Amino acid sequence: MNPEQTSAFAPIIAALENQQVIAYPTEAVFGLGCDPDSEQAVKQLLALKQRPWEKGLILIAADYAQLAPYIDDGALNEQQRATIFASWPGPVTWVIPAKPQTPALLTGRFSSLAVRVSDHPLVQQLCRQFGKPLVSTSANLSGEEPCRSVAEVQQQFGDAFPVLSGNVGGRLNPSEIRDALTGELIRQG
Template sequence: MDWQAAKQAFADGELLAYPTEAVFGLGCDPRNEAAVQKLLQVKQRPVEKGLILVAADYSQVVRYVADLAIPQDKRFSVFSHWPGPVTLVLPAADDTPAWLTGGRRQIAVRVTAHEPTRQLCKALGSAIVSTSANLTGQPSLTTASAVREAFGDAIAWVMDAEVGGAATPSRILDPLTQEVYRA
């Protein structure tokens, strides 16, 4: 895997495509507003919907989470979901930008168990924005070649690896209220 090319694209504010548990994801540096805006434009996704951050471990997303707002008696149930194909909606840190949260006081984060995505996050030393590789409302793409065909030069780096065995994208839930956003 050409991690140096991925790191350069990430640092330059370019878009990356990588396999997740069920579909290919499109991502970028969550700290780079211009990169996130580019991603939203390519996907034709409104900023108000918010975005998911995917990471190799919790330390990569904790800066975006109001960690102390997670009650002590809920911490085990919260963190027992990871690593795995479950995205948790957690209280956002006060300085988490609206371009990630969609203007909400929560942030959607996932610590993945899918090894190619974990390797990418580790190589980048960062969580990455994770949204399905498709135009909003269209079916999600599941291969590197389909991503290249659909998005062309808009994606600077595409990981040649397989998606995981999940039949559907990650569940999304709020572990503090038990609300399920996507089953």
């Protein structure tokens, strides 16, 4: 990573470490993200989105190892694990049984957690530099279209909102969501 890229990430990493919500480009739209281990940040994100905590959230990561503290890998058989790994990194979010200590603000009313290993290079770099996954939800206020540019993020959330500059990937739709245990399609991608 060149120094220019590193300096672009520094204020975003600082915002995450200070329990703030950030915006960043993903495969299809800009996402809102925060530290999944910060109750304050997750509550701030839910309030911004006007999203009930019961729905649960998605974690986005650079690799499977970053997700291990939150999901119950032992609940998956070899075939299920192989199916998940074959789709990652990529635009498929898998709902996997959560570890008992995974915060309810992340799982919502469920005993599982939605997780994805992203193939977007900026998401990969951001998660690697932060050292853990991020909560990820589309960057938009309730009732508004998801943001697809830095300008749209600033229009909806204000000029001072911490945004990682970059382009969204070429996907038109958000990630597909599947149940890891049954393979059932929960949301079409």
